[in-house]
Amino acid sequence: MLSEKVHIAVPTAFFEDESVNIQGTISHIRDLFKKGVKSVLVSGSTGEQHSLSLQEKIEITNALELEEELIRNMEIIFGVASIRQKEAEELAEKIRHTKISGIMLGYPPYVLPTQEEACVYAKRIIHLSNKPAILYNNPKRTGFDLSEKSIIQLSKVDLVIGIKDAGNKEKVERIKNGIHRNDFYFYAGGEVDVEEKVLHGYDRLSSIAGNVSPTEISQWFQKLLMKQKVSKQESDTIENIMEQVFQGNAIVNLKKIINHKGIPIGICRSPIGNIY
Template identity: 45%
Template structure:
């Protein structure tokens, strides 16, 4: 059986030096900072919008840094993002991810910009899933990639044993339909905290969080209350305002700046043109 233990993970930003070079040491420092606050699952190299600025060599460097980090606790569930505009490079990364014992699962995204057909996208996923003997979450994000996974295509892909669910950052109204096209238990990950109560009402059962980089305990408690149907508008007003602030402008810039401001961890800059002033 393929499964992941935690229903809440935090998508961590990637640290860069001032010259925009990859800073793996600080990235892992932030991961440990989250763990020390009680976080049990993180996603590296995915969701924050930075993945496609990384070359294959940099993704492999980040992956290798996780393997070499003996200080990472055994009970920390680490997911790794796999996606590329070129299937060949996605396969190379997938093979290394599969061989890395620190990685518990994969968030598998679709290629940006090139607009594959549904058949091409299905074959892309099937080829990558074949080399990954770990749980896989599909990541459908039409706003960023220009590609939107059809329900019929999803219905075929979810039959693969190691695909356990989907994170769909598109139309939340599709959530019940995604659940209905399969006869096996699947996880639907809410992509971010915006409109989270509605996403959960529609059937989302897990959360891939960005705001949790700044407020891990509060966001997880907020998510858990919504999931259990015991949310309190008065109690939740504070964290909802904080979440709004994270996503009001450029979320990755805001998150990096706030981490740097309030901890001893300098996450550095974003890669331009992000952060241009």
């Protein structure tokens, strides 16, 4: 199972022609590992998941498999989602035969499946991957909102270990009341409003800002979970990190900072970043 309370949602590196730079992506993961990061999410968040083709995702998984030190010592979670269920199934089958630790299962944008269709989609992909799975509900990006009933139903699947962005506080409370297991986790997607989310039952973090300040973000989040006092100095540091990352387009800001450190994370795929 996935034991880390914080994972870093890493951006995918792209060359100037917008083709995938797999080694650039891995260089960033290696750098995070050297800084003590124990878990990363690849091809999952940061808005790039649906821009990657099935073949590009498979090439990234192949490259990760060759990184023995990373695979052996990190929880590597891989984002699985597609507008076409068949493609998500193919990726899930590929991941099944790797040492990747788990999957984050996103829902297809635009097509608006019914709740029943979404549950069948999830169960099929999770079965094929045979890996611990975090459900990823992101109605702001996809237009689809996984219902409380569906989340509770999917929580009965042993491999489902949690959900990222379950919804508002009332929804989280009702889901918690409907799930009869202690090992189901609620992941906050990014650091924005995370203090409030922790108060309402979120207990894990899918971090964006951790790409640039992993130690500070992890220590801060752990303090929030433990209800420990955050000092003025720590609070100012976090505020500064948040301003750097989230003022404007977070993924564009991240890449600018990471590139400046000498790691070739490259550009975003337009239209993201096309005004910079």
